[in-house]
Amino acid sequence: MLAGKRILLIIGGGIAAYKGLDLIRRLRERGASVTPVLTRAATEFVTPLSVSALAGEKVYTDLFDLTDEAEMGHIQLSRVADLVVVAPATADLMAKMAGGHANDLASTLLMATDTPVMIAPAMNVRMWDHPATQRNLATLKFDGVRVVGPNEGDMACGEYGPGRMAEPLEIVAAIKAALTDGPLKDKRVLVTSGPTHEPIDPVRYIANRSSGAQGTAIAESLRDLGAEVIFVTGPATAARPDGVTVVEVETAREMREAVMASLPVDAGVFAAAVADWRVDGAGASKIKKVAGKLPSLSFVENPDILAEVSQLAEGRPQLVVGFAAETxxxxxxxxxxxxxxxxxxxxxxxxxxxxxxxxxxxxAVVLISADGAEDWPRMGKRDVARRLAERIAAALL
Known part of the structure; x- marks a missing residue:
């Protein structure tokens, strides 16, 4: 699928720059050519020689290299690729992109290109959560920039949380999806998946039996049709799909915040089994067992995410798909x-x-629409996902 594709890879200056070396190798294994660009800060983490050796191409670093300007100006360099990938996309690079700065080779290429752009953010969790970064992210998404990751995990700085750059194979899958001329190319689709966990106290919670397998299959099928997929998942046991933006949440309220932050999208598929209620005032300490007495728990309703998105006055997706698990x-x-x-x-x-x-x-599902009920035969969840994705693609044409 990537044979003959040309990728302009901009490697930013973060510890995750080392993953760029593996990303180059993975892309070339699949037949893509990679033209690498290093920011000045990136050269503190990986050497131009190692990048050039893996890419089999000259590495570009300096905007004012006159030889390069004579051979291939930065305008031309920015436009000969099928996709521009920024990995890692540091907070600084994202800010430059969102603000339209052009004061080095990387930012100038990004300003001059008319080629689709994808970023793989990587930074400290506090930097990722900072309002400025989130504003810049929203701006870039609005401008049509595709985003893969970041993932959640241990940081090089010793902290834990979202901010780890997506793994090279995840980025490769996202690149494949971006370059697929499928019916959902240039469409953004939100998929929610898995259960939510509503805490009773620090060690107990209310949950349900959802594995998240159907949501993962739907996200993968939409990705394979060319969509940019934002996958918001509760603590599911199913594997997370590659090549999509994964947002991990735990509670219904966290899922609601992640969903609203992901808008606008062309379609929303709400496959998550969201808990209808949560404990009012979950305990800060473990509830101790007292002989002869039962704990008293009161409940309040969780936000109705599906109804809220369906009834938006502005920014409602063109297509909203809900799920109903019934007995x-x-x-x-x-x-x-x-x-x-x-x-x-x-x-x-x-x-x-x-x-x-x-x-x-x-x-075994029934598709309910304004036209009535359509019974589908029992089949594997991946087959259900493919069929649903194809129907979504047809509805968005």
Whole structure:
């Protein structure tokens, strides 16, 4: 899929720059050519010689190299690629991109290009969470820049949280999706997945049996049709899909915040099994067992994410797809839910234990729309995902 594709890879100045070496190797294994550009800071982490040896190409570092200007001006360099990839995209590089700065080779190339751009952010968790970075991220997304990652994990600085650059193979998958001339090319789709965990105290929580497998399969199918996918997932057991932007959350309220921050999108697929209620005032300490007494728990409603997005006055996705896991009167309950929530489609299924669907590898769904109920035969969850993705693509044409 990448054979003959030309990638302009801008390596920013962060500790994650070392992953750029593996990314070059992975891209070339798949037949792509890579033209590398290093920022001045990047040369403190990887050497131009090592990058050039892996890429099999000259490394560009200086905007004012007259020889390079005679051979290939920075305008030409910015436009001969099929995709411009910035990995790692540091907070500084993101700020330059969002502000339209052009004071070195990398930022000038990014300003001069008319080629699609993808970034793989990497920075300290505090820098990632900073309001300025989040404003810049929103600006870049609005400008059409594709984003892969960041992931959550241990940092080189010793902290933990979101900010780790996506792994090279994740970036390769995202590049494949970006260069796929599928029916969802240039479309942004949000997918929610998995359960939510609502704390009772620091060691106990309320949850459900959702594995997240169907949500992962949907995200992968949408990606394979060329969509840019934002995948917001609760603590699911299913593997996270490669080549998409993964946002990890735990509670319904965290999922709601992540969903709203991901807008605007062309379509939203709300496959997550979000808890309807949470404990009012979850304990800060573990609730101790007292002989002869039961703990008293009171509950409050969680935000209704599907209804909120479906009923947005501004910024509503063109297509909103909800899910309904039912144990009786599946079509009746799902049809009423679609009307009540205000979404376009509901994907309903029967999750009684004897069906083996909740947490299993197969699904049997009914697609509810304004036109009525459409029964799909029982099939693997990946097959359900592919069929749903194709229907979404047709609806967005």
């Amino acid at each position: 009786d009167d599946v079509v009746t309950h799902a049809t009423a839910k679609r009307v009540r929530k205000g979404c376009d489609w509901i994907v309903a299924n029967d999750v009684r234990p004897e069906t083996g669907i909740m947490g299993g590898s197969e699904n």
